[in-house]
Amino acid sequence: MRVFVAGGAGVLGRRLVPRLVARGHQVTATTTSAAKLGLVTRSGAEAVVMDGLDAASVGEAVATARPDVIVHQMTAISGKPDIKHFDRWFATTNRLRTEGTDHLLAAAEAVGVAHVVAQSYGSWNGVREGGWVKTEEDPLDPTSTGRGAAAIRHLEDVVLKANGAVLRYGAFYGPGATDDQVELVRKRQYPVVGNGAGHSSWVHLDDAADATVLVVEQRARGVFNIVDDEPAPANEWLPYLAECAGAKPPMRIPTWLARPLAGPVAVTMMTEGRGFSNAKAKRELGWQLRYPSWRQGFKQELA
Template identity: 35%
Template sequence: MPVAHRQGADMRVFLAGATGVIGRALVPLLLEAGHQVIGTSGTAEGAARLDTLGATGMTLDVFDRAAVTDALMHAKPDAVIHQLTSLRGGSPADNARIRREGTRNLVDAARKAGVGRIVAQSIAWAYEPGDLPADESVPLDLNASPPRATTIGGIHALESKTAEIGHHVLLRYGTLYGPGTWYAPHALIAARLRAGDLPADDAVTSFVHVHDAARAALLALSWPSGPVNIVDYEPAPARAWVPALAASFGEPVPVPVSGRAGWERGALNGKAVALGWRPLHPSWRTGFP
């Protein structure tokens, strides 16, 4: 039988990926809200850092099925928040694997432990092609060709498996920027700007600051089941946001060009706003600086 959900701000929350980009911002928010946090890290150093914050840190290999089951059975949480990614190396295949296998292990363990509530990290650029920004009613791009098919397959597996938990919220995050992301100063995107490898074209992106993404995960513990786009108010073509980002980094501004893929359409945040989420950074225009 599922663990009864505690009302109020005293939930036991199992945060998988607690030392990732969103996890690091989320742990203090959960603690400040009065929740007990059991957070996982891939390293002993990461688990120790969680202990210093007031959480209970544990080292966990999400691909070790037995270890994940033991961790959930021991923690006995009221809710699981799934923030697992494998982005450090920039490999879509590695990230798709953790979405498939890591999610499978985490959800199966949660079900065995009687957990009836889960919040999971998805993405807002997995929608099928179209001319306008997508809301949550738009289907995923399941007919995507390689290499995009690798990412979409991982997302489809993550969302399908997560939906096996009775109460499930799928946070379809926009492109993350802010501390620790690829869009931080001196990180991957800045290097691409320096190399002239970031086109200022018509491809539309929806952004979200990492702190706003973390706030959404906290609020989602009380949201109804289903997917929710977590993006700012201003989907924008690269010809608009790339020059702004370059200026904030002091990097060369690319010459605008034309063209976009059909799926590069951005996303809408109306559902999240209706549920009570308000981004502290309502637009990349003010958030980048």
């Protein structure tokens, strides 16, 4: 197939594009910087500079590629995590998930692209009621990620309305995905908040890329949680991450102190977060994970 990967030079795009090329697909991958064109072409794809927030830029790139499927992997998450100022940190990503998604869907309609696959998020932002682990039938929490929750809701609504596929990826780890977090852990600047009972789901970049290839090739539709087998509370995964990184155990701070220091998003994630089940993706896509648990993956990546 002709596959158009918007955001092909991103942390997941760099794992996804070579897999698509290796499986015989003709891939066009975008980047926002001419300096990254070589990163894409070395993987065997055609590279194009595109501004996901510019409708004309998106329309021209898609019209030139004339793809069979569009894969939306555009984000702008880089640099030191700033969970305290979450809306500011995610401002451009939120626009890419709203305006950028709309531009891609408009371009898809103009060219006659029949299938769109889009990156969503499903790590700890499941609705905060009932059990700790959520399926695709459960709603996302409407407030836990600030303005980002509305942006994700928009992306999912319009992509599903277009009969596309929404992939709720867990928290990424792997080459280039968690370097900044690990640095904070080593500096003991990533504490466990309160009882640390809030659950998160993780997924290795390679497993996420493998699942995405399956969705593309099977032209799957609907929502899929792309996470590993073991949603876990912060009081388990964070100390283990520190151990794998050769760091001292993380500090623990009470909720009342964390709220002004780290902000409400961090407190919610650490104390009330809900993880996700991957049963549907494994059952319907035939997805097999290289790293069924973050326990294996953290150890492998940080060895």
